[in-house]
Amino acid sequence: MAIRIAIGLAVSGIGLAVVGWRAWFLFRLVSTGRPAPGRMRDVPAQLKAELLDVFAQRKLLRRSVPGLAHFFTFWGFIILFFTIIEAYGDLFSKTFAIPLIGRGRALGFLEDFFAVAILLALATFSLIRVRQAPSRRERQSRFYGSHTGAAWVTLAMIFGVVATLLIYRGAQVNTGHFPYGKSWWPFASRAVGAAFSGFGHAANGHIETVFILAQLTVIWSFFVFVLHSKHLHIFVSEPNVLFSRRPKALGPLGTTPDLDPDNMTEDTVLGTGHIADLTWKQRLDLISCTECGRCQDQCPAWATDKPLSPKLLIMELRDHLMAAAPELLAAAKAKGSGAGEDGAAAAPALEEDGVAAKRLVPDVIEEDVLWSCTTCGACVEQCPVDIEHVDTILDMRRYEVLMEARFPTEAGTMLRNIENRGDPWGLGQSQRLDWTEGLGFEVPVVTGTIPDEVEYLFWVGCAGALDERARKTTQAIARLLHRAGVSFAVLGPKESCTGDPARRLGNEYLFQTQAQTNIETLKAAEVKKVVASCPHCFNTISREYPALGGDFEVLHHTQLLERLLAEGKLRPETRVESTVTYHDPCYLGRHNEVYDEPRGVLEHVPGVSVTEMHRHKRTGFCCGAGGARMWMEERIGKRINVARTDEALGTGADVISTACPYCLIMLDDATKGRQAEGAAPESVRVMDVAQVLEQSLPAPAAASEGTGAPD
Ligand code: SF4
Numbered sequence: 051m052a053i054r055i056a057i058g059l060a061v062s063g064i065g066l067a068v069v070g071w072r073a074w075f076l077f078r079l080v081s082t083g084r085p086a087p088g089r090m091r092d093v094p095a096q097l098k099a100e101l102l103d104v105f106a107q108r109k110l111l112r113r114s115v116p117g118l119a120h121f122f123t124f125w126g127f128i129i130l131f132f133t134i135i136e137a138y139g140d141l142f143s144k145t146f147a148i149p150l151i152g153r154g155r156a157l158g159f160l161e162d163f164f165a166v167a168i169l170l171a172l173a174t175f176s177l178i179r180v181r182q183a184p185s186r187r188e189r190q191s192r193f194y195g196s197h198t199g200a201a202w203v204t205l206a207m208i209f210g211v212v213a214t215l216l217i218y219r220g221a222q223v224n225t226g227h228f229p230y231g232k233s234w235w236p237f238a239s240r241a242v243g244a245a246f247s248g249f250g251h252a253a254n255g256h257i258e259t260v261f262i263l264a265q266l267t268v269i270w271s272f273f274v275f276v277l278h279s280k281h282l283h284i285f286v287s288e289p290n291v292l293f294s295r296r297p298k299a300l301g302p303l304g305t306t307p308d309l310d311p312d313n314m315t316e317d318t319v320l321g322t323g324h325i326a327d328l329t330w331k332q333r334l335d336l337i338s339c340t341e342c343g344r345c346q347d348q349c350p351a352w353a354t355d356k357p358l359s360p361k362l363l364i365m366e367l368r369d370h371l372m373a374a375a376p377e378l379l380a381a382a383k384a385k386g387s388g389a390g391e392d393g394a395a396a397a398p399a400l401e402e403d404g405v406a407a408k409r410l411v412p413d414v415i416e417e418d419v420l421w422s423c424t425t426c427g428a429c430v431e432q433c434p435v436d437i438e439h440v441d442t443i444l445d446m447r448r449y450e451v452l453m454e455a456r457f458p459t460e461a462g463t464m465l466r467n468i469e470n471r472g473d474p475w476g477l478g479q480s481q482r483l484d485w486t487e488g489l490g491f492e493v494p495v496v497t498g499t500i501p502d503e504v505e506y507l508f509w510v511g512c513a514g515a516l517d518e519r520a521r522k523t524t525q526a527i528a529r530l531l532h533r534a535g536v537s538f539a540v541l542g543p544k545e546s547c548t549g550d551p552a553r554r555l556g557n558e559y560l561f562q563t564q565a566q567t568n569i570e571t572l573k574a575a576e577v578k579k580v581v582a583s584c585p586h587c588f589n590t591i592s593r594e595y596p597a598l599g600g601d602f603e604v605l606h607h608t609q610l611l612e613r614l615l616a617e618g619k620l621r622p623e624t625r626v627e628s629t630v631t632y633h634d635p636c637y638l639g640r641h642n643e644v645y646d647e648p649r650g651v652l653e654h655v656p657g658v659s660v661t662e663m664h665r666h667k668r669t670g671f672c673c674g675a676g677g678a679r680m681w682m683e684e685r686i687g688k689r690i691n692v693a694r695t696d697e698a699l700g701t702g703a704d705v706i707s708t709a710c711p712y713c714l715i716m717l718d719d720a721t722k723g724r725q726a727e728g729a730a731p732e733s734v735r736v737m738d739v740a741q742v743l744e745q746s747l748p749a750p751a752a753a754s755e756g757t758g759a760p761d
């Protein structure tokens with residue numbers, strides 16, 4: 051008895067010491083990151099996410115087979131915690147049972163049920179890993195680049211935990227030390243006990259002792275291994291989900307602190323250029339990655355053979371963080387408290403030739419990786435532990451642009467155009483009203499304050515006002531609003547780029563300049579309600595301007611049109627015999643969860659049959675224009691817009707519909723390209739849902755003059 055207590059306590063003591071040291075190291079490594087303000091801004095939403103994403107495994111269950119396997123493993127670990135208490139109790143007293151509940155058949159059943167469920171889950175994980183082994187499918191495997199060796203060790207250790215558990219419990223059945231007596235509710239332990247019954251009482255006693263000690267050894271080895279491997283997520287994913295942005299991890303970008311040159315010093319760091327510049331949340335993100343590859347599986351850049359994989363990016367940053375950890379911790383210790391409060395000059399002094407002095411781009415992350423991102427958000431949406439890849443990518447872009455003035459040269463033209471002319475094409479404000487010609491009614495232009503009788507400010511957007519194809523959508527929306535009796539006005543030459551492309555490229559300074567100008571314009575005009583046709587404008591004004599003092603009620607045109615249809619203010623009558631497939635714009639769908647309204651508009655159109663692409667709604671595939679990619683050459687791999695258009699053409703639809711001017715341009719270009727190659731029927735057209743809807747309305751009544759609404 052004394053020997054087994056001594057062995058049990060020695061194993062536990064060593065395990066606890068190693069685990070404790072590692073946990074303290076990780077805590078210091080994360081907590082000495084830069085400040086990440088606002089991480090508990092919405093506590094009910096944080097707790098709800100914790101409940102749904104961690105305890106109910108919501109995101110993981112989207113893939114039913116691995117999701118269920120993970121669900122039972124997660125809950126198995128929680129339930130089997132009781133068996134650890136029982137094992138320690140048995141060390142000291144062979145008749146130990148957990149007080150109150152420890153002899154009840156419910157606990158005995160639950161323990162055995164989850165032990166068996168974990169074994170089945172392990173078999174499922176093994177099968178998935180064998181079937182999706184990287185060598186089999188290379189880039190197509192979501193495990194491509196993951197540490198599969200460590201995953202196999204982990205699976206083996208979990209098997210060891212459950213196997214030793216069932217063996218010592220089976221022996222306990224025969225020695226009479228089983229807390230659940232002769233009940234058959236702990237069915238698996240009873241079955242093992244039946245198999246061991248022929249060994250005799252003494253042999254079962256030895257088996258019980260040896261396997262209890264074996265179990266404690268496996269458990270502590272597992273904890274030590276987990277804290278030194280990617281399976282660290284078992285312990286850190288819970289806080290990572292808790293501290294993620296809410297209501298969901300994909301959301302408005304944080305603003306860079308003080309961009310006023312007068313307040314900057316030579317220590318000021320804008321964006322993330324070195325590993326020390328990461329916030330504590332970004333460091334927590336890195337060590338939370340499970341290497342599951344769900345993000346990689348959905349990434350349009352990776353799917354079209356670009357070098358960017360969000361998983362590999364996170365893994366490379368994590369490996370670099372670990373390599374630089376001794377320097378980071380030493381510097382934080384020397385500094386006293388690690389991070390400053392302003393977030394802009396918080397990085398502690400580091401050795402010039404140390405690991406931490408490496409530039410993230412290009413020393414750790416290749417430039418092409420950084421600039422391949424379309425900011426579509428598919429990675430964040432998929433990630434089961436709510437890692438915020440887009441924020442980290444954009445922070446690295448900010449550093450490159452603001453601190454180093456390094457970015458793809460062709461994007462420089464776009465930045466200069468916005469800065470000098472107010473739009474990415476550099477066409478100037480004078481052409482912003484050209485789309486109104488030939489409408490047949492007058493669109494009021496706000497000069498002072500918006501008139502009381504005008505309900506909406508129609509934010510046309512640069513593409514909507516200046517691109518020939520997008521203008522057709524703008525005109526269709528204006529005609530539809532006019533026919534529905536909605537009063538609206540536009541800013542005309544006073545409208546300027548929201549700054550979205552500049553922000554996504556990393557030029558936060560230009561974004562904030564544009565944002566401040568537009569907010570002042572909207573406030574001066576006393577605008578309350580805005581309808582925007584471009585999802586990028588919609589997202590920026592509704593979700594990113596509030597952080598800079600601009601609070602407006604913003605609708606996307608599909609939301610307003612759907613409402614007008616539901617209210618009977620628009621009555622589609624003419625049949626439009628078409629099969630339509632709808633492409634979800636990333637900044638309308640995934641970023642803002644507007645999935646149903648555009649489809650609702652299409653469903654109102656008589657004769658239209660809607661067919662979905664394989665990847666749609668939450669798993670929709672980017673058109674390739676986001677993240678300022680619209681203004682960069684796509685030199686590597688297959689063009690994303692072509693890949694998406696091929697999916698759309700594969701549905702057999704004769705109309706590819708969308709609700710974003712950028713998507714419209716990208717898909718239209720690719721469709722025309724395929725048509726020129728003879729790979730797509732000439733009849734296929736790319737249209738905004740507003741244009742599809744307009745086809746179904748009877749011929750308009752005589753045009754009226756006035757406020758954008760019929761008299
Ligand atoms: S935002 Fe989109 S393109 Fe960028 S890494 Fe994530 S999935 Fe890939």
Ligand code: SF4
Binds near residue numbers: 346429
């Ligand atoms: S970042 Fe998230 S989705 Fe991607 S591999 Fe890591 S845990 Fe999985």
